[in-house]
Amino acid sequence: MIVRLSAMLSPIDLVPFAQWQERIAKLDPSNPISRLAPLYLRPDAEQKMLSSANNIQEYDCRLSTRIMNEEGLKYPSDLVSLFDVHVAYMDAEGFWDRT
Structure with missing residues (x-):
């Protein structure tokens, strides 16, 4: 999906998950993604996301x-x-x- 988004819109920089979480934690509350911060900042967030990605065909x-x-x-x-x-x-x- 990342490759597809990069091709459709603009290049996406891949960063380690912990660094991405740091960015999420610093988002301005006006950013729509900030509403999802509690989900993304959970200790098990990386594992949950990987699990979801692996099961996408069952969505x-x-x-x-x-x-x-x-x-x-x-x-x-x-x-x-x-x-x-x-x-x-x-x-x-x-x-x-x-x-």
Whole structure:
């Protein structure tokens, strides 16, 4: 996913997890990601994220399917296409800071 995001938007620097946690801890409260800080700063956060990444194929997409159907959007048949749809939407909404 990181490689895909880098290609779609702008290069992403990979840093050790502990360094990333330090950055999360210092985020301004106005940053939308700061709301997730308690999740990312847990002692077991790295293990939980790796576990989630390893089980992504088992992810339940029913909510996304329902919302996309309600909006009249075509639901992608594979997770990579679904990921691209979400990234394109977030990009169009100005979610990414490209500075």
